[in-house]
Amino acid sequence: MLKTLFALCALLLVLALYKNPALPETKVIAEQLSQEPSQVAVPPAPFKVDKNGVNYTIEPLFRYEIYGLVVSKYNTDSWWGWAHKAWNDHLNVTDLCVVWGANALSGAYRDISFSSGQWTCNFETSSDAAWQAFDVNKISNNHLLTDDPQLAKKLKSIRIGDQIHLTGQLANYRHSFGNGFNRGTSTVRTDTGNGACETIFVSELNVLRSAPSMWRYLMWLAVLGMLATAAIGFMRPHRASS
Template sequence: MHRLAKLLFVAGLCLLLAALWKKHELPAPGLLQPALQEEPLQKAVTMPAFERSVGQINYRIQPLYRYELWGLVVSRHDSDTWWDYLHKEWNDRLNVADLCVLWGDNLNNASYGQVSFSSGQFTCYFQTDSNEVYQAFDQTAISNNHLLSDDPELIRRIKNTRVGDQIHFRGYLAEYSHEHGTPFRRGTSTTRSDTGNGACETVFLEEFTILKQGGGPWHKLQWLGIALMVLGSIAWIAAPVRLRN
């Protein structure tokens, strides 16, 4: 019985570790939907500012452009994660999450698999050890998107988005601000060719869809790994103890 318990636990641990490693792999080019080849759509608008309230804080949102994007999520940051102190300090609860996204020429070959992506509190970083890959990487076909919403269903979808997902969203490139405590204001990039501070797109969402989930079966297999570890632990505890003279 102890042998079976040990096998269950070790098998579950190996499966869990494999799943945690593999679930963030980006899909191969052949698995990408054709829509991801499209450039983001942007059109100037003349609209009055409007207000939204989140967590008893009133935000003023000023739309500048209608905006629509299809892309592959390569990194993400949740604004309410425990180590994000800037959103808390600035009382910024309208910014649900940041999604770093690729599209177009950056998805035409598998070289994006040789690039590592990561996210900070307001930034997206990419790096590669290959000079050839770096030279071929189109820095106008990647964006870090500050996604704004007060809609519970859109917030749920954003929260469920994972690295490797193929997404589509539509809304407005917008400035937003509040006067709660320390006055706060954030603008938005209006072009894909800028870099550095202020180069992120701030989007007030009207629609958000996960076109295709990434990670293959690994997200589900991680739970199977945990289940096997639990079963192994229970079997070990329940196994009779052999007493020797």
């Protein structure tokens, strides 16, 4: 009996890992995601911030606001990431790849596979119909900057499938620590390739609707079930072999 329960929990865990993180059904997409990102030029007014002993110069270009569905993400302190550590870039705490407009409201994202690298958002599909339905001008990879520890924690906690509202400033930033570092930002949504990502010094983040949580709960339920059955099996008396 215990072996059967353990096997069932293991199967549930595999299924939950495959399904999680899950993107939401189209019917629960917030209406605000129909809006295009908004940007308004600001007067040149560079400012400085310090983080982890590094002094950064921020050069705001536009006030920026975006509503979007998070389809992929990368936290820059991930164990496999090296670039931001090598660059002494402690401001860029996470990258969020988001879709909006028709890509969100029509469900075009449902048949697309998304992934994030250290500075990229990648998407692909084997379906010609899905590719035709997907607007490559309504997706963006956003490098999110902050020197506020609480906001950094909130940004890193965002999950794939969350629907968010983000405000801040499109900005270039740099530092002269060590070998120095300089990074710009895209100011249009129609570019691709190197330099096409938006670099945003974030002022506020709101989660409009959270990602589906069922598979995440089932994943932990499966883990607890496996641990419980293993513990019971270990504690049960065993008949000595003759």
